[in-house]
Amino acid sequence: MSRPRPLRGSVxxxxxxxxxxxxxxxxxxxxxxxxxxxxxYGQRHAREVRSSRALAARFGVARHTIVRLPLAxxxxxxxxxxxxxxxxxxxxxxxxxxxxxxxxxTILLAVALAYAESHRLAEIHIGANAVDYSGYPDCRPPFLRxxxxxxxxxxxxxVSGGPAVRVVAPLLRLSKAAIxxxxxxxxxxxxxxxxxxxxxxxxxxxxxxxxxxxxxFREAGSTDPLAGRRxxxxxx
Amino acid sequence: MSRPRPLRGSVxxxxxxxxxxxxxxxxxxxxxxxxxxxxxYGQRHAREVRSSRALAARFGVARHTIVRLPLAxxxxxxxxxxxxxxxxxxxxxxxxxxxxxxxxxTILLAVALAYAESHRLAEIHIGANAVDYSGYPDCRPPFLRxxxxxxxxxxxxxVSGGPAVRVVAPLLRLSKAAIxxxxxxxxxxxxxxxxxxxxxxxxxxxxxxxxxxxxxFREAGSTDPLAGRRxxxxxx
Numbered sequence: 001m002s003r004p005r006p007l008r009g010s011v012x013x014x015x016x017x018x019x020x021x022x023x024x025x026x027x028x029x030x031x032x033x034x035x036x037x038x039x040x041y042g043q044r045h046a047r048e049v050r051s052s053r054a055l056a057a058r059f060g061v062a063r064h065t066i067v068r069l070p071l072a073x074x075x076x077x078x079x080x081x082x083x084x085x086x087x088x089x090x091x092x093x094x095x096x097x098x099x100x101x102x103x104x105x106t107i108l109l110a111v112a113l114a115y116a117e118s119h120r121l122a123e124i125h126i127g128a129n130a131v132d133y134s135g136y137p138d139c140r141p142p143f144l145r146x147x148x149x150x151x152x153x154x155x156x157x158x159v160s161g162g163p164a165v166r167v168v169a170p171l172l173r174l175s176k177a178a179i180x181x182x183x184x185x186x187x188x189x190x191x192x193x194x195x196x197x198x199x200x201x202x203x204x205x206x207x208x209x210x211x212x213x214x215x216x217f218r219e220a221g222s223t224d225p226l227a228g229r230r231x232x233x234x235x236x
Numbered sequence: 237m238s239r240p241r242p243l244r245g246s247v248x249x250x251x252x253x254x255x256x257x258x259x260x261x262x263x264x265x266x267x268x269x270x271x272x273x274x275x276x277y278g279q280r281h282a283r284e285v286r287s288s289r290a291l292a293a294r295f296g297v298a299r300h301t302i303v304r305l306p307l308a309x310x311x312x313x314x315x316x317x318x319x320x321x322x323x324x325x326x327x328x329x330x331x332x333x334x335x336x337x338x339x340x341x342t343i344l345l346a347v348a349l350a351y352a353e354s355h356r357l358a359e360i361h362i363g364a365n366a367v368d369y370s371g372y373p374d375c376r377p378p379f380l381r382x383x384x385x386x387x388x389x390x391x392x393x394x395v396s397g398g399p400a401v402r403v404v405a406p407l408l409r410l411s412k413a414a415i416x417x418x419x420x421x422x423x424x425x426x427x428x429x430x431x432x433x434x435x436x437x438x439x440x441x442x443x444x445x446x447x448x449x450x451x452x453f454r455e456a457g458s459t460d461p462l463a464g465r466r467x468x469x470x471x472x
Contacts, residue, residue: 069305071347076354096392103350106390110346111307114339118312136392143390150386154342154379156332156372 006162007122009033011115013108014064016051018213019127019171021193022179024059025186026170027125033062037115039108041101042072042080051194058189067111077101079197087208096135097208099197105138109147109167116165117157128169132176132216134208144169176216184222191225203227242398243358245269247351249344250300252287254449255363255407257429258415260295261422262406263361269298273351275344277337278308278316287430294425303347313337315433332371333444335433341374345383345403352401353393364405368412368452370444380405412452420458427461439463 012027014020014036027034038052049066056064072080078087078098087097105128112124128139137143148167151158158164171179183190195213196203203210203226217224248263250256250272263270274288285302292300307316314320314334341364348360364375373379384403387394394400407415419426431449432439439446439462453460 065310067306067310070303071350074301074303074347074351074354096396100392101350102353103346103387103391106346106349106386107343110339110342111310113342114307114337115310117338118310137395138390140389143386146382146386146389150342150379150382151339153376153382154374155339156336159373160332 005120007116007120007157007165009035009062009121010123010125010168011035011037011112011119011121012061012125013112013127014038014052014056015127016048016055016194017127017209018176018183018188018190018193018195018216019129019179020052021055021188021190022171022183022186023125023127024055024061025183025188028059028061029186031123033121034059035115035119035121036061036064037112038064038066039111040066040068041104041107042070042075047194047196047199051192054192055189058192065115069107069111071107075101096137099134099208100136103138104136105143106147113151113155113165117155121165122163123166123168125168125170127171129171129174129176129179131174132212134212141172144172175219176212177219180216180220180222184220193226241356243352243356243393243401245271245298245357246359246361246404247271247273247348247355247357248297248361249348249363250274250288250292251363252284252291252430253363253445254412254419254424254426254429254431254452255365255415256288257291257424257426258407258419258422259361259363260291260297261419261424264295264297265422267359269357270295271351271355271357272297272300273348274300274302275347276302276304277340277343278306278311283430283432283435287428290428291425294428301351305343305347307343311337332373335370335444336372339374340372341379342383349387349391349401353391357401358399359402359404361404361406363407365407365410365412365415367410368448370448377408380408411455412448413455416452416456416458420456429462 010027010031012024014024036056079101116124130140133139144167152164195209197207197209198204246263246267248260272292315337352360366376369375380403388400431445433443433445434440
């Protein structure tokens with residue numbers, strides 16, 4: 001069996017949020033080439049596309065690809081169902097909120113794995129975070145380890161003797177405040193990022209993503225350039 | 237944390253080929269409801285859609301969903317690139333042919349997992365086969381075990397105390413001849429199935445899929461209703 005060509009560089013899953021923006025900033029310092037992959041899986045709004053485009057341009061990635069997966073009719077989630085109300089913050093400690101999208105990161109990583117193997121890229125970077133997060137199971141270390149194992153045994157690259165595509169989650173064990181501090185040092189343009197789950201032109205300030213973001217900036221002693229543009233109630 | 241409602245029934249990944257047709261036939265005898273999911277990932281032709289529709293109707297599945305994923309531009313494979321020639325049979329023993337689609341079954345199972353969890357279905361059935369097959373790594377037992385583990389740790393269902401969605405591959409260790417015999421007993425309408433990788437109206441008889449199919453029928457002592465319609469050379 002012939003050995004495949006070695007892999008190099010990375011593909012970053014770029015949603016346009018704070019975490020993936022910080023991921024791109026980190027990746028451009030540690031690997032080359034850096035590709036960015038924005039995958040729309042049927043979430044309610046496409047505000048993230050604008051952010052991801054602006055971030056990909058700002059960090060000069062070698063290639064930015066946007067993929068639209070028409071999965072909304074299949075998925076049971078408040079993020080993809082037009083009729084479902086978004087929860088204001090988390091309902092109960094320890095519970096998984098209705099914004100959970102079934103198998104979301106499995107789908108994102110699966111497409112990124114296909115992309116990485118097709119483009120001979122060594123790593124998939126994902127901004128998963130298991131500290132200040134919404135409690136989604138597919139953001140936790142056991143999930144990422146299980147996916148790495150899958151990439152080893154389920155790809156031509158992995159079974160052909162070379163190293164398999166690696167999954168890298170550089171923010172996994174950082175608090176949101178630590179991510180803000182890290183991003184500040186790297187010059188992440190927070191004004192270009194987008195976190196809010198709602199589809200408006202301004203962050204709602206009430207959803208789980210807005211609250212986590214606000215707490216991160218507050219605890220880091222930093223200022224969110226989007227916070228001033230918020231309409232309605234402030235995040236608590 | 238509240239326990240989710242129990243799961244029941246299955247979703248079958250239905251490509252329209254012999255193996256997935258046999259899978260649907262088996263599933264309709266063992267679980268209820270049975271849903272079918274046909275995922276087009278950018279393969280060259282959509283002949284499979286016709287077959288999968290006809291098979292879903294014949295077996296009376298509760299719901300058949302066809303999803304088109306616009307992944308062809310991302311994937312490096314002879315099956316998804318219009319310009320690439322399909323190999324006639326396998327190039328070398330043990331090698332993975334150019335019809336390999338990077339992370340294909342990872343993507344198919346990821347979407348099926350999202351579907352199963354959204355519809356509260358207990359099992360994903362996949363016609364993966366690791367005996368008379370093309371050597372793709374994502375058809376082998378270690379891959380399927382790794383995906384089952386991923387489903388346990390990466391879904392709300394899996395981490396919430398209930399049983400996780402299970403991956404079932406009933407044909408995994410059967411020869412193609414054994415699949416033909418099993419299908420014959422179950423009344424699988426082979427005339428409705430489609431195996432050929434080429435996009436024509438008749439099976440080419442030369443590609444890997446056509447050869448495996450022909451050998452299966454020959455060794456089972458059965459007759460392929462599509463074989464008579466073949467134009468050009470017979471499969472060896």
